[in-house]
Amino acid sequence: MSTTLLTNAWVLTLDEALTEYNPGWVQIDGSTITALGSGAPPSVPGAEIIDCGGDVVMPGMVNAHCHMGMSVFRGLAEDVDDRLYRYILPLERKFVTADMVRVGTTLSALELIQGGVTTVADMYYFETEVAKVCDQAGLRAIVGQTLADFDPPDHRNFDEGFARVEELTDAYADHPLVTPSIAPHAPYSTGRAVMERIAQWSADHPLVPVQMHLAESTLEVEWARKTHNQSTVAVTRDAGLLKPNLICAHCLQLDDADITMMSEAQVCVATNPRSNGKAGRGIAPVEKLRHAGLPVGIGSDGAMSGNTLDLFSQFAPVSMFAKLLGGSRKPLPAREVVQMATIEGARALSLNLKVGSLEPGKQADLIRVSLAAPRLHPIYDIYSALVFAAMPSDVTHSMVAGRWLMRDRQMQTLDPIKATRDALQIAATFKAEMRQIDRNSTQA
Amino acid sequence: MSTTLLTNAWVLTLDEALTEYNPGWVQIDGSTITALGSGAPPSVPGAEIIDCGGDVVMPGMVNAHCHMGMSVFRGLAEDVDDRLYRYILPLERKFVTADMVRVGTTLSALELIQGGVTTVADMYYFETEVAKVCDQAGLRAIVGQTLADFDPPDHRNFDEGFARVEELTDAYADHPLVTPSIAPHAPYSTGRAVMERIAQWSADHPLVPVQMHLAESTLEVEWARKTHNQSTVAVTRDAGLLKPNLICAHCLQLDDADITMMSEAQVCVATNPRSNGKAGRGIAPVEKLRHAGLPVGIGSDGAMSGNTLDLFSQFAPVSMFAKLLGGSRKPLPAREVVQMATIEGARALSLNLKVGSLEPGKQADLIRVSLAAPRLHPIYDIYSALVFAAMPSDVTHSMVAGRWLMRDRQMQTLDPIKATRDALQIAATFKAEMRQIDRNSTQA
Numbered sequence: 021m022s023t024t025l026l027t028n029a030w031v032l033t034l035d036e037a038l039t040e041y042n043p044g045w046v047q048i049d050g051s052t053i054t055a056l057g058s059g060a061p062p063s064v065p066g067a068e069i070i071d072c073g074g075d076v077v078m079p080g081m082v083n084a085h086c087h088m089g090m091s092v093f094r095g096l097a098e099d100v101d102d103r104l105y106r107y108i109l110p111l112e113r114k115f116v117t118a119d120m121v122r123v124g125t126t127l128s129a130l131e132l133i134q135g136g137v138t139t140v141a142d143m144y145y146f147e148t149e150v151a152k153v154c155d156q157a158g159l160r161a162i163v164g165q166t167l168a169d170f171d172p173p174d175h176r177n178f179d180e181g182f183a184r185v186e187e188l189t190d191a192y193a194d195h196p197l198v199t200p201s202i203a204p205h206a207p208y209s210t211g212r213a214v215m216e217r218i219a220q221w222s223a224d225h226p227l228v229p230v231q232m233h234l235a236e237s238t239l240e241v242e243w244a245r246k247t248h249n250q251s252t253v254a255v256t257r258d259a260g261l262l263k264p265n266l267i268c269a270h271c272l273q274l275d276d277a278d279i280t281m282m283s284e285a286q287v288c289v290a291t292n293p294r295s296n297g298k299a300g301r302g303i304a305p306v307e308k309l310r311h312a313g314l315p316v317g318i319g320s321d322g323a324m325s326g327n328t329l330d331l332f333s334q335f336a337p338v339s340m341f342a343k344l345l346g347g348s349r350k351p352l353p354a355r356e357v358v359q360m361a362t363i364e365g366a367r368a369l370s371l372n373l374k375v376g377s378l379e380p381g382k383q384a385d386l387i388r389v390s391l392a393a394p395r396l397h398p399i400y401d402i403y404s405a406l407v408f409a410a411m412p413s414d415v416t417h418s419m420v421a422g423r424w425l426m427r428d429r430q431m432q433t434l435d436p437i438k439a440t441r442d443a444l445q446i447a448a449t450f451k452a453e454m455r456q457i458d459r460n461s462t463q464a
Numbered sequence: 465m466s467t468t469l470l471t472n473a474w475v476l477t478l479d480e481a482l483t484e485y486n487p488g489w490v491q492i493d494g495s496t497i498t499a500l501g502s503g504a505p506p507s508v509p510g511a512e513i514i515d516c517g518g519d520v521v522m523p524g525m526v527n528a529h530c531h532m533g534m535s536v537f538r539g540l541a542e543d544v545d546d547r548l549y550r551y552i553l554p555l556e557r558k559f560v561t562a563d564m565v566r567v568g569t570t571l572s573a574l575e576l577i578q579g580g581v582t583t584v585a586d587m588y589y590f591e592t593e594v595a596k597v598c599d600q601a602g603l604r605a606i607v608g609q610t611l612a613d614f615d616p617p618d619h620r621n622f623d624e625g626f627a628r629v630e631e632l633t634d635a636y637a638d639h640p641l642v643t644p645s646i647a648p649h650a651p652y653s654t655g656r657a658v659m660e661r662i663a664q665w666s667a668d669h670p671l672v673p674v675q676m677h678l679a680e681s682t683l684e685v686e687w688a689r690k691t692h693n694q695s696t697v698a699v700t701r702d703a704g705l706l707k708p709n710l711i712c713a714h715c716l717q718l719d720d721a722d723i724t725m726m727s728e729a730q731v732c733v734a735t736n737p738r739s740n741g742k743a744g745r746g747i748a749p750v751e752k753l754r755h756a757g758l759p760v761g762i763g764s765d766g767a768m769s770g771n772t773l774d775l776f777s778q779f780a781p782v783s784m785f786a787k788l789l790g791g792s793r794k795p796l797p798a799r800e801v802v803q804m805a806t807i808e809g810a811r812a813l814s815l816n817l818k819v820g821s822l823e824p825g826k827q828a829d830l831i832r833v834s835l836a837a838p839r840l841h842p843i844y845d846i847y848s849a850l851v852f853a854a855m856p857s858d859v860t861h862s863m864v865a866g867r868w869l870m871r872d873r874q875m876q877t878l879d880p881i882k883a884t885r886d887a888l889q890i891a892a893t894f895k896a897e898m899r900q901i902d903r904n905s906t907q908a
Binding site: 092094095096097098099100101103127130131134135294297298299300301302303327328329330333336337339340341343344346347348349350351353354393394395397398399400401404405408409411412413436439440443444446447450451454 | 536538539540541542543544545547571574575578579738741742743744745746747771772773774777780781783784785787788790791792793794795797798837838839841842843844845848849852853855856857880883884887888890891894895898
């Protein structure tokens with residue numbers, strides 16, 4: 021088993037006490053962190069020693085909500101209110117195949133690794149492809165097969181959808197990096213009866229995470245009120261889905277009763293501030309949810325909505341939104357934003373015993389962040405520097421389970437040129453189709 | 465006079481019609497853009513030809529509100545509500561000297577150039593130092609000597625403050641890059657009588673821009689109501705300061721009557737979304753101001769408040785805030801954000817006849833933005849890619865008035881190592897003083 025020693029680093033452990041070692045060292049044996057501390061590192065014969073030159077070494081970040089396959093749609097029809105029905109759904113129905121999902125997911129995996137993310141929670145279609153790409157890229161992933169009633173690209177009905185879920189969960193039952201997941205799209209696009217069926221399936225598979233968009237739009241709230249005379253959270257609870265293995269994405273349209281229900285059920289939350297802000301949809305009550313005891317991770321959403329998949333891009337928004345809601349500088353201090361991006365995100369995905377902090381016995385999922393850029397200095401508080409001044413380009417190294425995915429900005433498991441070129445080919449097809457859609461709508 | 469030809473570029477002119485040339489070229493003779501177009505460039509004997517490899521070439525960005533000297537305070541006492549009175553003002557009184565301003569301004573100039581900003585509107589103390597640094601760095605700047613009543617570090621009273629203004633305006637009256645400016649800190653910290661005095665001075669110096677924080681906080685609104693029984697904008701108008709040469713920073717606490725007053729007076733605005741959001745102060749009604757005909761530029765504010773000084777960091781916030789206020793994806797499309805960062809920002813500083821777009825006869829103030837990063841692709845709309853996916857690290861070249869300030873990320877006029885080291889020395893002094901302040905307050 022190989023040993024790696026990272027030395028001369030500003031180690032942010034993100035453990036319970038937010039222990040820092042500066043200068044500090046981290047020892048990695050095989051896939052595991054075995055020791056860490058301050059000052060001079062231990063002498064380990066045969067260890068590879070990497071002098072980090074004072075850079076930050078911290079847990080890899082956890083992107084708690086993503087649609088990796090969608091990076092081929094990045095920024096498509098930006099600023100257009102009806103883009104979902106005008107462009108996205110028609111394009112998805114016509115073009116989303118296993119092949120497209122593989123290409124989009126590969127581009128996303130590349131960007132996630134380059135941006136400091138080592139764990140991602142994904143939900144989309146053809147998720148066995150997502151699982152394969154993440155496995156090959158070496159990225160830790162929760163991989164959720166989506167179920168929906170709007171004629172999605174990979175299942176004509178829920179029976180077919182469940183078959184895809186079973187295929188995925190069977191294939192990746194005991195995988196070291198990939199955790200299979202079931203992902204009802206949203207209450208309104210799943211329906212109460214199917215939500216009950218998923219809840220039953222989930223009761224038989226308690227370790228399989230359930231991912232769902234929840235309380236994302238006013239349309240969803242209206243659907244719940246009209247169809248069930250309840251809040252969308254109450255519908256979800258009564259269907260039996262509000263459980264500790266549920267990861268609720270977005271959570272914008274919540275009242276206090278909803279938050280109490282979620283708190284009692286101990287669900288988990290993934291907030292997506294940039295995607296929500298860009299859609300003009302509103303601000304999630306992140307501090308209320310956290311103060312109600314719910315772990316809140318940070319997600320990028322798909323690149324079509326949030327554009328970039330790193331978490332640095334989400335830091336200022338998640339922080340500003342909390343401070344604007346609170347009318348003060350104080351809510352959600354920078355160190356808590358970094359906690360949300362690491363250990364709290366891991367907790368939201370029920371992976372906190374494995375990853376999210378640098379502690380002996382945990383998986384060696386970590387990143388090195390360069391402090392070379394003048395815009396980072398002076399540093400009065402390292403968490404403030406990470407949240408408000410650091411950028412994905414500052415991440416130089418990324419490791420998952422002891423395996424280097426990026427070293428000195430060089431990708432170790434993926435080919436950036438090929439990944440980008442493949443995505444551009446698909447984008448050319450989309451552009452042609454969009455011109456056709458625009459022509460048809462002009463003639464109509 | 466030397467000729468430079470930038471070829472094989474995706475040229476975004478930001479002219480009135482948003483003309484793009486792709487592939488395109490730009491010809492620069494001396495300090496001036498002399499021609500540009502699409503396809504093959506002209507043959508100019510002796511010209512230096514730079515193949516841009518498909519990268520974006522666009523106008524350098526205009527940071528419409530900054531306190532360059534304050535980068536030495538970057539992120540100091542983040543998340544602390546009373547940080548202004550607890551730390552900042554005592555530190556400023558004790559430590560802000562011409563020397564400190566020179567060091568802070570140098571670090572800021574470095575970051576601005578690295579981040580794609582070629583014009584900056586500054587207001588702080590010891591502004592002749594700021595003027596010197598910008599001149600040496602080759603950065604275009606509006607340099608505003610601040611006047612305030614709270615015992616600021618460089619004038620004991622307004623007579624001394626005016627003397628500093630006169631010294632600055634005399635020294636830089638006809639400088640090609642540096643425009644001197646007078647900068648009353650804010651209505652509440654200047655007072656009605658002195659605002660009238662500044663208005664008279666300004667009437668005698670109509671080409672000198674006036675910069676002022678306006679309608680930034682509820683405290684200011686309360687001051688105006690209590691002292692003058694008016695809105696803070698009305699107090700400013702009645703003092704004679706609402707004129708087309710007034711650049712109003714922040715503008716958060718406005719009602720429709722205020723916006724009408726500002727529109728009638730044709731003032732200019734600098735919005736600072738990240739600084740305002742981080743302070744929890746509120747969201748500026750940017751779209752209302754723009755629809756009222758006011759040019760709105762984008763500012764970073766000082767690094768103590770906004771942390772980074774590039775405008776990429778402001779793009780998602782300014783866009784999201786407009787969309788959140790409007791409750792839709794549609795407000796403030798990406799191309800308008802880029803306009804605000806370039807030609808509209810130049811208009812807000814009354815520099816739009818010189819810079820802000822790439823047009824024959826204008827100054828050659830431009831940047832080259834690499835499209836190499838996978839996170840930028842696919843590109844369906846180049847403005848969306850710039851606003852929601854590009855980052856300061858993508859800027860490879862920066863030119864002001866035909867002079868390269870950065871080439872292939874190499875600084876041409878400033879020393880990054882020295883600039884950072886000098887700032888860290890000052891920060892060490894601040895940290896010691898902050899510990900003393902904390903000790904004193906614990907004992908008290």
